[in-house]
Amino acid sequence: MLELDKFIEWIHSSLLYLIGLDWVVSLIEYVLIGVAFLSLYAVLALILIYVERKICAFFQCRLGPTRVGPWGLFQSIADMVKILLKEIIRIDKTDQLIFKVAPFIVIIGSFCTFGALQFGRGLHGVDFNVGLFYMLAISSLGVVGILLAGWASNNKYTLIGAMRSGAQLVSYELSAGISLLTMVIISGSLNLTDIIEGQANAWYIFQAPLPALIAFVIYLIAGHAETNRGPFDLPEAESELTAGYHTEYSGIQFGFFYLAEYLNMFIIAAIAATVFLGGWQPFHINADWAASFNGIMDCIPTWAWFFGKVFALIFLSLWVRWTFPRLRIDQLLKLEWKILMPISLVNLLLMAVWVLIF
Amino acid sequence: MEFLTAYLTANNIIFFILAAIILVFGFLSVTTTKILRAATYLFFVLFAIAGLYLLLTYEFIAAVQLSVYAGGIVVLLVFAILLVKNLGEETEKVSCQKKLVSAIAAISGVVISLVTLFGFGFQNNESADELTANVNMETIGHTLMGVEKYQYLLPFEAASVFLLACIIGSVVVATNLKKEDKK
């Protein structure tokens, strides 16, 4: 299993011995943690891109990448090298500052969320008191970057794409937030550790089957819309808007948007897994006769549980993506404001009553 | 030297970095002539203020700052700017005289406030430190929804009516009457 405690202890003590100054050691450690998260971020993106291409090929009865490496395994690495080496095209008559800053805002929004995710038992960056709220808050920053990118490109397609994306993200954040709030009622805490600990015996989705299931479905829909994919990919609807808000970007600047999009998919799935499916908690049946079953489940490492759940949810989202036709913008907003929002508000009430009664 | 080491704690260094960001971008956002740049700089200011709250371990307020200001208000601002015509235009240059007068007013205001604030000396309040050391969500929830002293149920409820009125008000301002007349 991933026993990092001793390793971290060792790094800390040896750094202290070598340097001595407290704050310098802290600084170095922060940088190390940052580097660790960055590499995790990059590696996950590579895996996700490969997985997506394979799965989408599967849905379309194709083979997907096959040539670079066995089963095309190194395809995304080759793509990465390509995107890093590509020229960044400078566009005339744009606000260069905003044009360059926008991709960073997008990627900061999704990268900062990573810090609070819990990948396994004790395997997380920071444990905020208000972890869940923090993740919601910081992942909502990306939309600023998208809007700025769309405007700074000085192109009507990008602008339309950005406006659509802004409207979509801002609207769907509401029902995503409310459905998470529904689960906070049952967990009684915003702290991710507490939320996960509370699911040791039974995942929340089993603790309050009806409201939790409704919230789960709503969260998946809203989260899916927030990643701008699937039937909700209006911001970059390729048949109407070329590529939406990042049409004018090239090279690694485009890579940033691409990366953020994939990682947002991961983050949405991770939050759903954490709040509804017990995070890294193994599947337990809360009964005496199931003790041995629970014991077997415990043998699977916690990080494997976490990534398993997350990838299952990602598979679900890809499935949806390749199954449904694209919505129109008015249908999209109607779905949120007239259907999902009221349902999730009523569901919030239902959950409160449920918790009060049971 | 001792003075330096006493001041060079990690907390202080981070504070000064954040404060510099806030001041520089705040100044830029006021002085720039391009409206969307002003919004971008404002975004950085609000982001850095969230950092200040984190430094004080006010995690909840930091998250609120991020979601309400950086993620909410700036988005609305940018949205509004994008919806307005002629947004690429730069604002009019302000005349020198106006600049001078407003600079004098602003600087004298800052000086007066700073002199009185430093004259008061807020730092020696230990009980406040204890109070704010680790505010958990439960305390915040009870404070917002309680009816005892130092609890704020009534303003909380009043704020909800206030926000409803604001929503309706903004819808009124935004509705296009011409369309309705055509119908």
Next chain:
Amino acid sequence: MIETLKDYYSGFAIMNQELTLVLVLIFVLLADLFLGEKGKKNLQFAAIGSFALATISGFTVSFGGSQEAFAGMYVTSDMHVLVKNILNIGTLLVFFFAHYWNKNENRNQSGEFYFLTLSTLLGMYLMVSSGNFILFYIGLETASIPMAALVAFNKKNRDSAEAAAKYILTAAFSSGVMLFGISLIYGSCGSLYFDEVANAFQGLPVQILAMVFFMAGMGFKISLVPFHLWTADTYQGAPTSVTAYLSVMSKGAAAFTFLCILFKAFHNYPEIWQNILWWIIVVTITVGNLFAIRQKNLKRFLAFSSISQAGYIMLGVISGSPLGMTSTVYYIFIYLFTNLAAFGIISNIENQTGKVGMDDYNGLYGTNPKSAFIMTLAMFSLGGIPPFAGFFSKFFIFAAAAEQGQYLLVFIALLNTIISLYYYLLVVKAMFINKSENPIPTIKSDNMSIIGLGICTIGILILGFISPIYEYMTSISFGM
């Protein structure tokens, strides 16, 4: 569980008027939703009727002494109830005057008009009854931000949008300044409850700075002079009913709140704020009067007149005595009828002919004698000519200031009253003496505004002589 809930929410039990108003609010909202396009006419009656019932029910509330709820967050007493009742009467009158406008020009959004007006009224209630700066601030914002939407109601007129923009920008700036002041108060006193602030207030520089910032924010609301720059443009651009509402209710509620907070939170060091207020009053009355003389647009004219009237209201605040409170509330009460009468006439004429210029009123007596007569009454009363009600309110407020030895101030205010007589009589002269080739044609007022104008006229004519009103106010007022 029911028992604990009862304990928990028992604080709401003494908030009769607020709860009634919230009920009316919800009723209006639902009525607007369900009555639909065809029911617009009924909606007006539903809104005005339900609010009239709420106004009447407000007079049945009585506490005897001062009461607290939510551990001092909310404070009320007979005086607070009375002030809220006065605000109710004013709002009802504004509704009467706005009826015609809502029926024709504004018929698409009349529901929103009622809802927004009533929610600002709720904000004023909370502001008046607050015992804590937080509740006060939220009340203040509730009373000012939806107001900006009301100012912008006239979509066809660009002035309306400009007025709203000016209003909201100044409002945001001044409430920012005030919030900074409140945060300094919290930082230096350690509490936001008025009574605790009073105990902790030691007259330190930072606390004085905080108080000055706070006064600046209030100065905006009441449109006292260094903070009055928005007033004329906003009053001119806003729909006339909204202007009337803004000039009377918003101002009256803010003035009473200002008085309460000065009395409750800053009563240990009265000389500090009295000095500041002294200068503000002198400048406010003088500047308001001098600018009013030059105005050619009646709404602008009344804007400057209301600035100088605000200065007079502050005369009652500066005294800091029960007499001061009585005379302030009495002044607001009389000012309400007087100013609303003037605005009622203006809005009647503007709705039907679109004219608001001073020259347009030339020869009004020949075509619309009744309107000219009521306008004259209002002008006389605003100027403080006996035997109209305005004379009594000015007399009491001068008496309250003189009682505290503010002789110089009273003298300056008296001088200004004479100046103000000049320009109030200019309007009367235009209506009765000036000849016009193209006078305003005879207009037929709708029933609602006739009722409203009737009430105002009766108020101007006889309120000054009904001494029980003043005596009742004296019996329930309190000082520092």
